[in-house]
Amino acid sequence: MDVIKVSINVNVCMETCSTGSPHVSTLPVLEYLDLSWNNLYSIQNHTFYNINHLKILYLNNTLLQTIQNGAFADLQNLEVLGLAGTRVSDLSNPDFLTANLKNLRSLSFANSSIKLNQLQMVTEKGLGSLKNLQDLNLEYNTLNCACNLEWLIKWVSENQTQVVFHNLANYFCAYPRSDRRITILNYDLEAEKCHSQLRYYAAILSSVFILVYMMAIFVMYRNRYYIEYGWYLLRSKAKGRPKAPLGKRKIYHAFISYNGRDSKWVTRRLVPKLEQEEPRLKLCIHERDFTGGVSIVENIITNIQKSRKVVCLVTRNFLKSGWCREEFHLAQMGLFEDGNDVLILVLLDNIPEHYLSTYVRLRKLMCRKTYIEWPTDPKEEPLFWRRLREALETSNVPKQQRRTAAYGAIVMEDEELESLL
Structure with missing residues (x-):
């Protein structure tokens, strides 16, 4: 049952x-x-x-x-x-x-x-x-x-x-x-402040998120040149572009970084003096030598890498230009070899020191590095050109490294300079 x-x-x-x-x-x-x-x-x-x-x-x-x-x-x-x-x-x-x-x-x-x-x-x-x-x-x-x-x-x-x-x-x-x-x-849920607690925690979470977001934007902005250069290297590697051996990839004596408003000085004074007078030098002028159809950043990086030196023509116009500052920072990063001395600063304007207070990196570099000033007296111009040529012909290797460098490395750089001349 x-x-x-x-x-x-x-x-x-x-x-x-x-x-x-x-x-x-x-x-x-x-x-x-x-x-x-x-x-x-x-x-x-x-x-x-x-x-x-x-x-x-x-x-x-x-x-x-x-x-x-x-x-x-x-x-x-x-x-x-x-x-x-x-x-x-x-x-x-x-x-x-x-x-x-x-x-x-x-x-x-x-x-x-x-x-x-x-x-x-x-x-x-x-x-x-x-x-x-x-x-x-x-x-x-x-x-x-x-x-x-x-x-x-x-x-x-x-x-x-x-x-x-x-x-x-x-x-x-x-x-x-x-x-x-x-x-x-x-x-009464409101009496226990349940919703206010939820809003309180939501406000804290939102504040933390906004703070982290702003810090990330700030860090990215401060390091935007490194990010752009790293992105360029990744794209170059993905496209399989080979890196030319040292001593054979330099086709310019100098990359000239300047603002477009200063182009008359470049075309009427700098180019005739350095490219047409002996010994003739080969300069990279962005208005003339940049490759069409390629981004500005890629053009800057590629041509800086092809140049032994980077000459920054510092004027008030230069300081106001975003692209000039980018060229300066990319060159300062040492896109040739780590620790190499490639930057040459040329001051074409009389720029007060307080005017440079917002350009921290440039001001620091000017404090520890000799720069060349364009003279106000025409009689001193030959001295200016001689000093600029000497700076362009100096070794890229810093002095402290040059003393201890192997003989082969010095010969390699000498051969690179001779190939350009």
């Missing part, structure tokens, strides 16, 4: 009782099980193994405190679960509710005695996962109405048409206002 309904009530245990016994598993077609008013303290995993036809389970008014996560895992057809009057106090980790109770329609955690109200914490993971729930009883439970219970208050308000809530007037909040027994429907 198949047993489909069992009631075992008022089974008094002197010690702690649990449902770890496998006896109920011998009733495979059981549909109704009532274990109310027993001194059950815990329900262990897979207690209800092999009774997957069970639809109604009452554990009301027991001393139940612990329900292991897999206690109801085999009850996929369970529709009614009664846990009223128990001592279960925490549903913050409600795996026993979410474990296979997909067909649960009725759930009761009601407490008939206010003194035994134990349920304090309920989370969305537990009740929110019971999609087929139609009947819920949490009356006479003093809930912990902190900000993390905001979802329950909204969930109850939004689901009153789908779910029957027994006596909502008896859903009390105990914390944080333990001296006032107010219902969850009357609980």
Whole structure:
């Protein structure tokens, strides 16, 4: 004979009782099980193994405190679960509710005695996962109405048409206002500053993000020349451009960096003096020698690499030009060989020192490096051209390295200079 309904009530245990016994598993077609008013303290995993036809389970008014996560895992057809009057106090980790109770329609955690109200914490993971729930009883439970219970208050308000809530007037909040027994429907979330806390944390997070973003922009701006040069090297490597050996890739004596407004001085004075008078030098003039169809940055980097020296014609126009500053910084990075002395500064204007205060790198370089000034007296011009030619012919290797350099390295640079001449 198949047993489909069992009631075992008022089974008094002197010690702690649990449902770890496998006896109920011998009733495979059981549909109704009532274990109310027993001194059950815990329900262990897979207690209800092999009774997957069970639809109604009452554990009301027991001393139940612990329900292991897999206690109801085999009850996929369970529709009614009664846990009223128990001592279960925490549903913050409600795996026993979410474990296979997909067909649960009725759930009761009601407490008939206010003194035994134990349920304090309920989370969305537990009740929110019971999609087929139609009947819920949490009356006479003093809930912990902190900000993390905001979802329950909204969930109850939004689901009153789908779910029957027994006596909502008896859903009390105990914390944080333990001296006032107010219902969850009357609980003032704004009074607990839940939303203000959320806005506070959102404001902090947004501020940190903006600060990090601005710092990243600042760092990228300060190092934009290194970034551009690194990007150029990556693209060159991707395109498979071979790097010419030292001593064979220089085709210019000097790359001339200047502002377009100073082009008359370049074409009428500099080019005739250096390219047409003996010994003739070969200069890279961007208006004449840059390759069409190639980006300005790539043209600058490529032609600086093809030049032994970089001559910066410093004027007020030069300081105002973004491209001139870029040429200066790329040359200062040492795009030839690390540590090589390639920059030659030529001052064509009388620039006050305070005017250079915003150009930190240029000012530092002028403080430690000799620069050549265009004379105001025409009689001193021959001395200017002689000094410029001498600077163009000097070795790129710094003096301290030149003293200890191997003979072969010096000969290599001499051969490079001879090939240009």
